[in-house]
Amino acid sequence: MSTNTTNSLSGVLCSFAFAGVITALMTAIFIVESQLLIAGVLLGTIGAIVISSKFGVTSIILKSLGENENLSNALAVLVTLALIVIFYDDHYVLFILCTILLYSVTVLGLNIQLGYAGLINFSGAAFFGVGGYTAAVLSQYHSIPPILTLVIGGIIAAIVGSILLLPILRTSGHYSALVTLAFALLFKVFLDVNDSLGGAQGVDVGSFTLFGWDFGNDITIGSYDVSFYVPYVLASLVMLCVVFFFVRRIERSWIGLCLDSVRIDEVSSSCFGINIVRWKIVAFTIGNFVAGLSGALYASILGYISPANFSFGDSLMFLSILLLGGIGNLWGTIIATAIVVVLPEKFQVIQEYRLFIYSTLVLLMIVYRPVGLLPRKTRTYRPGESS
Template identity: 45%
Template structure:
């Protein structure tokens, strides 16, 4: 009787858990392989098939036991997943070493993912809705243009200077933001973006509506724009930018992840969740909002500077509200607070319209519908943020 009443052992869980690291590495490699094929694909049916495969994969991960187990295993072995993701990105760079378009798309996705990580830091951690992300992105690009054109500062430091200038500008904007609450704070950032774009358009010193040219990035005498050969191999001039973009994303990812898992991230979460309770427990609301907003804008400015140097120019159109909403759409679609979700969403939002030229005219409409569908049927986004586990801070809890 005891054998009949005991539950049947699960077969799927032991099989999946038998080699968890290999499983995680295989899943990450499969996802990056699909992204690489999409970057290289020229046929619209192939792109649509890959999109359908992605949708099916995420549906299986939600609706089936084995899918949920695989997703949980990937969450338990994040270090393996992160390391494998970096390795796969570098492999894609090597495979596409002579493909201008694929490397340009890879660089663009990495740079915008970096900027959206910063928006996650502001929105998901500090609770500040920044609707001027594209404006700060453009400030970084304009800073790089001025540094490369009018100063003798090495171009290697242009992204760092862009980060400093953008962070300082964010600190100035934070003064009225701290005096408002809720949607009023969001309106302040919207007004800043509109004012900045208008000022750039009428400012002849900064090129007016035509914008400015930006010098290419260089390091230790190596000009990225002139790199066309590595030994016997011909390479794209986007190759060094793709490598640098992936490295920048990796460093920012590690920084923000460390902050999230530290007492700084806990303080930011408390301030976002309940300002009254945070103040009761002695947390400074202003201090932590300053930390989140300024650091986020500095990262956005650094990404904008590198993006401008890669493209070679910047115009006021890049500071518009439409581009800011595009960046916020990446954050919401990917999953607010999930850093890898921004990568997946950036790949979909930035690359798919380029591959499906027939929908270019309806790009913004499709983005709006996509965000609405996500909010209705998957409010947490493609990759929802996992619940924070604070058991390691409890006395006697297993470490």
């Protein structure tokens, strides 16, 4: 447990500086409206990344961040909090923040399934949607506390997912891909035609109420009118932190090792006593639970959901984020989510072409850099410890 304290001071400073830069960058992107300026900021960012990689600055930053993980994690939370404070009355920006945080949660869930256990899930958006629709149904009963709504959303998603367990355990490869793909299409059609859940028109989701306080109303603190989204962003942030911690711990434990082994080689895993069925069930169920959990919160924030929110295209987007960020790299996931969510929202010029551009980019990415933006690192069980 000996963290090297000698070179940490410069590392700490570097980490702080980096956090400041990220905050400034995000603020700039959110504030700037002119498309030309946005393009300028983006090009500037890309240029800065290219140049800093060339002079080794990127690796210094990554090293500093990796050296003291607790600090880096805390800084990431701080950056988010700073953005909340800066945009405390801006509904739009706060909503985008919620989206980033909750999509990241969902993709972290998919990461347990695909990144660790190697189970491909083409119905991520469906499980996200199960959580959402659960929240919609439960919001009719005001006595249920929000946290319970979220957990029930996750549990229902996990239960729905368990229907697919048998075919998923029996199949592999493309055959297994078909199972979740068929489910994603089935789920969307089901929502479209099922009138009791609002059909294609969708359904309202009541806002959270806690001790008589309605999350749907703006808050006044002193002379500041704070957007009603602020509590939601905070809730999303807490959820991401909890799930992030959980997934990180899974990775850095024997559970993560077993899942990796199951993914890479089932025959040799079974020859060393690893129960393949058990770990696949665990990974699939946890992943769906996490997707349902975030879906329930997201639906409550949206206030209104329809089948169009949970189409096959959305499942594909979740998987693409995972791939874009680098499968198994948790920070990569969050960064990729931010890019995928923010870019089309702010860059209105490409709004019409966004699906086109985005799918082209993912396609090129898979062909030319299949490991993603930040490839997964070799496992260290106890970071900061030199071996």
